[in-house]
Amino acid sequence: MALSAVTARPLYNGSTCPDMSTAHEAAQSATRAYSRWHTRNGAAMQALNMRGMNKKDARLRSVKRCCDQVVMQVFQGHATVQLQGSTAKGTSLKGRSDWDFFVRLNDNLPTVTQAQRKAVHDQLQAQFASAGIHYRMQCGENRIRLFQGRDVQGPLPNCDVVFQRYKSDVRLPPNSKALASSHTAQQVVRYFKLLPRRYTNLPQPKSSRLEQAVMLLDNHMRCQRGLRKHDMEGPAGYDRLLNATMQAVAGIGDLQAVRGVPDSLQQAGMNGEWRLGRYRCLL
Incomplete structure (x- = not known):
């Protein structure tokens, strides 16, 4: 039986159930809407992450300010945030992120605990929301992934908040030009x-x-x-x-x-x- 031949049926409360053709059309409409959104936004985000964003860009600095404030609150001034080129992009994790916000410990803090990483994750979500920034976030063992980011001006690059695991774990910005x-x-x-x-x-x-x-x-x-x-x-x-x-x-x-x-x-x-x-x- 063709979908268009299915008629509406009365429900137990007296209302009618929309026929299958209407539901099929609604599903197709939703698919087309998602396709338009992905074409408009997904392509822009992909292009942005391919070409990267300048380190001095005001929008990227806004993201760093949010990280600075959260790290200051969680670690009570015993850690700083350094914006650097991505350790993932310069290695085998190609295209994972454009920038690292590297949380560097001072001499009073020997390591980063799981509770501290979780606190940074939770407070960073609230800080981004108050600043008009939206990122999807994923908390890992030593880094927090920030992806599918947007603000009022458009897409933001993928970033990672990378935690220095031990005081001796000193990382430098990667030189991957060669x-x-x-x-x-x-x-x-x-x-x-x-x-x-x-x-x-x-x-x-x-x-x-x-x-x-x-x-x-x-x-x-x-x-x-x-x-x-x-x-x-x-x-x-x-x-x-x-x-x-x-x-x-x-x-x-x-x-x-x-x-x-x-x-x-x-x-x-x-x-x-x-x-x-x-x-x-x-x-």
Whole structure:
């Protein structure tokens, strides 16, 4: 039976139930309305997050002021907020956020507790509402994600409120310009940067020199080994570049002799314990 042939039926209270064709049309209308909203707002938000927002933009500074006020209240003046480039965007979490509001601890505060993170999350929602700013928020272990943001002037960029976990956890704004052309290289650098913090007692490598070594290996594999662009992208490309970097660090194979790579790895501090650790992993 066609939808248009279904007629209205009386309900137990004497009113009538709209026919199925009316309900179908209402659903289609709602779908079209959402599509128009997404075209008007979703595309603008996506474009904004792709091109980013200037650090000195007044709207971004308004978001930071809200973070400043909440952090001051929760930590009683023992922490400050630093606006910096996203640690996520410069690594494998591509496109996750444009900016980090890094909550830096002073000497009187050794760490950040779960209760303090939750308090920042709750108070930040209220602070944004009073300032005419709307963000969807998600509280994680070490950061609060701010996404799908808007104010009266339009969409706002995705941001993260990142908590310094311990006083010794000193982060610097990432320098990812050298990696802008290779998302695969970003992932490899992130792998080696996370190893000392999460899995081993190896010394933390120097980012800029590690990035230089990875990019030299990436260029060598493209030019000298005949690999095409798509061969060095995606999961397969990541495996190739990660394995090549491991071999260079461990001093195995011919990749360790690629011009500039040994010096870059040595300047990154990835010799000694690093070489021994990687060699054991590859055996």
